[in-house]
Amino acid sequence: MSMDKEMQDSFAMFYGMSQSLKxxxxxxxxxxxxxxxxxKQVFLNKANRDTAINLEACVRCGLCAEACQFYIASEDPKYxxxxxLDLMKRVYQRELSPFRWLHRIFTPDITIGDLREFQPKxxxxxxxxxxxxxxxxxxxDIAEMVHTSREAMVEAGLMPSELDxxxxxxxxxxxxxxxxxxxxxxxxxxxxxxxxxxxxVDKPGSDVMMLTSGxxxxxxxxxxxxxxRTLDHLKVxxxxxxHAFEAANFGLLAGSDKTQKHITMRIVDAATEMGVxxxxxxxxxxxxxxxxxxxxxxxxxxxxxxVMTVSExxxxxxxxxxxxxxKIPGDKVVTxxxxxxxxxxxxxxxxxxxxxxxxxxxxxxxxxxxxxxxCCGGGAGNFLVQSAAPxxxxxxxxxxxxxNKTGAEALLVSCGSCRLNFxxxxxxxxxxxxxxxxxxxxxxxxxx
Amino acid sequence: xxxxxxxxxxxxxxxxIIFLAGATFRLTGILLFGRxxxxxxxxxxxxxxxxxxxVSRFMPNAVFHRRIGTVHxxxxxxxxxxxxxxxxxxxxIVFFEGLLGLSWPGVANSIVMPVAGIxxxxxxxxxxxxxxxxxxxxxxxxxxxxxIIVTALPLVTGMLASAHLVLKYETMLALHLLSISLFLVWVxxxxxxxxxxxxxxxxxxxxxxxxxxxxx
Numbered sequence: 001m002s003m004d005k006e007m008q009d010s011f012a013m014f015y016g017m018s019q020s021l022k023x024x025x026x027x028x029x030x031x032x033x034x035x036x037x038x039x040k041q042v043f044l045n046k047a048n049r050d051t052a053i054n055l056e057a058c059v060r061c062g063l064c065a066e067a068c069q070f071y072i073a074s075e076d077p078k079y080x081x082x083x084x085l086d087l088m089k090r091v092y093q094r095e096l097s098p099f100r101w102l103h104r105i106f107t108p109d110i111t112i113g114d115l116r117e118f119q120p121k122x123x124x125x126x127x128x129x130x131x132x133x134x135x136x137x138x139x140x141d142i143a144e145m146v147h148t149s150r151e152a153m154v155e156a157g158l159m160p161s162e163l164d165x166x167x168x169x170x171x172x173x174x175x176x177x178x179x180x181x182x183x184x185x186x187x188x189x190x191x192x193x194x195x196x197x198x199x200x201v202d203k204p205g206s207d208v209m210m211l212t213s214g215x216x217x218x219x220x221x222x223x224x225x226x227x228x229r230t231l232d233h234l235k236v237x238x239x240x241x242x243h244a245f246e247a248a249n250f251g252l253l254a255g256s257d258k259t260q261k262h263i264t265m266r267i268v269d270a271a272t273e274m275g276v277x278x279x280x281x282x283x284x285x286x287x288x289x290x291x292x293x294x295x296x297x298x299x300x301x302x303x304x305x306x307v308m309t310v311s312e313x314x315x316x317x318x319x320x321x322x323x324x325x326x327k328i329p330g331d332k333v334v335t336x337x338x339x340x341x342x343x344x345x346x347x348x349x350x351x352x353x354x355x356x357x358x359x360x361x362x363x364x365x366x367x368x369x370x371x372x373x374x375c376c377g378g379g380a381g382n383f384l385v386q387s388a389a390p391x392x393x394x395x396x397x398x399x400x401x402x403x404n405k406t407g408a409e410a411l412l413v414s415c416g417s418c419r420l421n422f423x424x425x426x427x428x429x430x431x432x433x434x435x436x437x438x439x440x441x442x443x444x445x446x447x448x
Numbered sequence: 449x450x451x452x453x454x455x456x457x458x459x460x461x462x463x464x465i466i467f468l469a470g471a472t473f474r475l476t477g478i479l480l481f482g483r484x485x486x487x488x489x490x491x492x493x494x495x496x497x498x499x500x501x502x503v504s505r506f507m508p509n510a511v512f513h514r515r516i517g518t519v520h521x522x523x524x525x526x527x528x529x530x531x532x533x534x535x536x537x538x539x540x541i542v543f544f545e546g547l548l549g550l551s552w553p554g555v556a557n558s559i560v561m562p563v564a565g566i567x568x569x570x571x572x573x574x575x576x577x578x579x580x581x582x583x584x585x586x587x588x589x590x591x592x593x594x595x596i597i598v599t600a601l602p603l604v605t606g607m608l609a610s611a612h613l614v615l616k617y618e619t620m621l622a623l624h625l626l627s628i629s630l631f632l633v634w635v636x637x638x639x640x641x642x643x644x645x646x647x648x649x650x651x652x653x654x655x656x657x658x659x660x661x662x663x664x
Contacts, residue, residue, distance in 0.1 A: 049481035050652055056478055057649035059639045060592055061523075062583035063508075066515040077582040098477025099637065135512050137505055137523075138646055139653035139664065293660065296487035303488070347491045347661030371662050372511050 003423070007219070014219045015424055017177060021162040022386045028157025028164075032112040035156035039115055042152040043091040054145060055092050057138045058082055064132035064142060069374050070125060073394035081132035081142045084121045087114055088149050119158045122149040124388035127379035127395065129340040134372055143345075150255025162384040163254035171259050174266065176248045179214030184245055187217045187224070197228045203239035209276040209305075210238050211247035211267065211291075213284045215416040223283045223416065226443025227310050231280075233446045234317060238280070244270035247287040252294065253381035264290060264298045271305050281309045283439050285339035285379070285415035288346045309342055310439045311414035315351020318358045326445040327360030334361045334436075335408035337399075337422075338373040339415035352414055352438055359445055364406035374399045376413075378421035396425035403433060410434040412441070452618050455625035463629030470636025475644060490659045497658020498651040504664070505650045519577075522570055529567030533560055533603070561610065568603045571596060591638055598634045601627035 003011060030038075062080060065071040070079040077083075087110050093103035128150075130143035153159060159167070169175060188199045200206065210231065216224040231238045244266045251259025271279050281287040292307040308316075317323035334356065342348045349370045356363045368374050377395025382388040403411055411433050413419045422435045449457075508520055534540060538554035545551040554560075575596050578584045605624035608614050615623070635641055650664075657664040 047481065049479065049483040050656075052478040052481045053645065053648050053652055056474070057642055057645040059642050060584070060587040060589075062581065062587055063516055063519070065583045066512065071583075072515075075582070077586045080583050080586060083586055096481075098474045102637070133653060134664070135508060135516065136653075137508075137520075138642060139501055139505055139650035141653055141656060293486075293488050297484070299487075301487060306489070344657075344662060345660065368511050371657070371664075372509060 007222070010219045010221075011423060014177070014215075015420070018384055018420070019386065021165045021384055023161055024165045025161055025168060027161065028159075030157045035115060035158065036110060036112055038155040038157075039087070039152040040091050040095075040110065042148065042155050043088050044095060046148045046151065047092060047096055050141065051088075051092065051145065051148070052096070054140045054142075055085070055089050056097070058140055059138060061137065063135050063137065064140075067131045067135035069129070069131070069377065069395040069398035070391055073398045078121075079125055079391075081126065081146075082140070084118070084126055085142065085145050085149065087118050088145055088152070115153065115156055115158060118149070119153055119160075120387065122146050122153060123160050123163075124382065124385060124391050127340070127375045127377070127382050129375035129379055130344050131340075131368075131372065131374065134344070147255055151257060152255075154255045154257075159254055159256070160385045160387065162386065163250060163381050166250040166381070166384065167254055167256045167259040170246075170248070170250050170263055174243075174263075175246060176214035176250065177218055179217040179246070181242050181245075184212070184217055184240070184242075187221065188240075191221065191225050191228065195225060195229070197225065198232050199228065200239040202242050203237075204274070206237050206239035206274060206276055208236050208238040208278045208280050209244075209271045209274060210240050210280045210282075211284075211287065212240065212245050212282050213248045213287070213416060214246060215248070215284065215420065216282055220283070220416050220419060220437060220440075222440035222443075223310075223437040224439075226437065226440040227280075227282065229443035229446060230314055230323070230439070234323060239274070239276075241270045241274065247281050247284050247291075249287060249290040250381060252290045253286055260290065260294070261298050264295045267291065268295055268299055268303065271303075276305050278313075279305050279307050280313055281307065283310055283414045283416050283419070283437055285341035285417055288342050288348070292346060309346070309348060309414070311342070311352040311355065312348045313351075314439070314442050315348075315354045318354045319351065323358075323442075324447055325355070325358045325442060326447055328441075328445060329360075332361050332410065333364055333406075333408045334410045334412050335364050335366055335403055335406040336369070337366075337376065337403075337411055337413045337415075337418055338370055339413065339418050340373065340375050340379055342414060343373055344371045348414075352412070355438055355442060356412065359441060364408050366402040366406055368402055374402060376415075376418040376421040377425065379417065383417055383421045383424070392421070392425070393428060396421070396429065400425070400429065400431055400433075404431070408433065410436050412436050412438050414438045450618070450622075452622040452625070455622040455629070459626055459629045463632040467632035467635055470633075471641065471644060474636050474641060478645075479648070486659060491661030492658045494655040494659035497662075497664055498655035501654025501658075501664040502647060502650045504654075505646075522573060526567060526570040526574065529563050529570065530599075530603075533564045533567060533606075536560060537564075537606075557610065561607065564603055564607050568600065568607070571600050571603070595634070595638050595640055598627075598631050598638075599640070602631055 064081040090107050093107050126146050128143040128146050132142045192199050249263045288309045296303050377392045536555040537560045541554045578588050605627050609620035609624045654664040
């Protein structure tokens, strides 16, 4: 299914809105010394054995660059992943490393100039996709440390204004792009009227609490509809929660601990209160690690429910023979994008492939697939950051080179941000491949 | 005390002490950092993937071969050549026997010397790559070049001593032993510590990904 006229109009409006966030919030006012002090404090507080091993083990071989989509497209050494950790490394070496007394002689302390220089390196020029870790002969987890570097920038008041805006909206209103309860209800009623689906909100005794996202409420309504249709078809006892439906977590993307915790706990508390067995995250890549891996750590205890993402939930139903789908006619060839946060950072690989097989589609894998997949180019919130546009284009080029080699008619994705980035990238490059949501495809091909 | 006596005796002894104490201090300092246990249910076997990753990272995934295949093979050949020369050159085995009380069969000089020569050439190529490749130029500091020199010296002096070239054999042997001492002293303070750190580093990535059900 390609974008229909209604969705194209929505896309134009939504994309325009998403690209107009720069400058909507005032820059954080802070003394330079305070910025440096706060950034250093983050590096010091976040350091643990993993950080120490990683920073001590690097042999500066530079191979990480050869896995980076931005470097591959440009051959510009400034995109070298490990080089983005220089500030963190310097703070570690001077303050924490076993030979810190020696490092202090040779390693300069970080300055406000360093922070400003590295701000684009850890935001615009890295999507924390983690592909660099897959090539590193020492096994260094660079993405995790870029995330810590983002946290340092946030504390220093140096977050890109677009992400700052999103975090402030989530902190204040609990929404993204203004998709509040009222808009959710409008969208749900619209889907109910047009497609006859059953909608459940705040239903007591539910087994599954479904989350959605402002992106799906505004734009990718087909993914939302597909999810609801399939849950209804499977006779799942599900509900949305009127005060905790937004899955997106810009705190995690931007590196704002405070926002991440606030959003996570709102969902955890609501799901716990409702006594659900499963929290179902939508096609929103970063929501999955936010809930599946990080939420328990933030709560300080194991979660009383399991967390699954839509493609994982439906894929398992297919694998267990509980969900049969109509075969799509015409021997259609497709390829699959494994969103970094769901795939490499999440482990969901087999389930979407089971869905594709069940749909009777021929899957031509990209050369880099599963845990080695390339990012769409706009991950980690970068699809919103204006200054990241040229870098996004580089990443998109690398990705599309592999996609186009598959000869596929359609590219299937299970992440709204990736989908948005693919659609936007197509506008810029002239690529024409159809980009489809897996949840939407499932919903459209349920047996009668 | 001759130069050779000094190199064989106090220099080597002190080098070994600094090597062992320094490496232990650095490793202990790293491992003393804490780490929280994950609270989310695992999807895969973290420990198994950790051990597998220690081995699997000796070879890059096939998808990377086109970009780094040559460099990787050269790097692997360099490491294997260096270890081969250290472990299988007959006089080295005698040295280890004196130090550890253990010995094993050596390999003929006619094989060890060419291997040492190739290893040295590979190291020279690594040096040239480091000064020419844009990424390596960005990443490299004085320590990286010092490491190459410190690593090359035992190979150069060892080959010259075996071939009785340049200086009197005893003098060249003393320089060879001193260069080994320098190498040992350099290990704990430099990236040469990767000879140990590759183990926890690879294992930890494997554990983190394996916990999520991802192959590292």
